Amino acid sequence: MKQVIDRHNLHSQNLHKFDQPSLQLQLESSTYAILSKEMADRTRELRQMKGEELQELNMEELMRLEKSLEGGLSRVVQTKGERLLNEIDALRRKEAQLTEENLRLKQHETGINTNVQGHSFNTFICSSSGDNSQDWESSNTSLKLGLPFPS
DSSP: OHHHHHHHHHHHHHHHHHHSOOHHHHHHHHHHHHHHHHHHHHHHHHHHHTTOSOTTOOHHHHHHHHHHHHHHHHHHHHHHHHHHHHHHHHHHHHHHHHHHHHHHHHHHHHHHHHHHHTTOOOEEEOOOOSTTHHHHHTOOOEEEOSOOOOO
């Protein structure tokens, strides 16, 4: 009988403990509440930056928002300008490289045409100044131009 009463008392004490939330649960709950409020604030700020929900703001808050947006816009314009200048410089370098290669190829073509018209049997070694120039320079490829041998 004593065992039954002890179990009953233990069981009722355990039920009483379940009614009170644990310290861990209370901390998590307060953290959740803080984070939820912060998220709501940030969402409202984002909407205001997009031009929504402005009716709630007073004149001082509107001026602060305007200054913030102007600062952000100037940074965006500055970054955009820098990137455009970098792209223009890269394209100019590419243009100079292609112009140089075009000139070299024209000189090479002129040399080939001169030798073919003069029926010369000279050998030319081809190379490239492009990205895979190592492949061309390490190759032992040659080109022989001229008329075929008479039969």
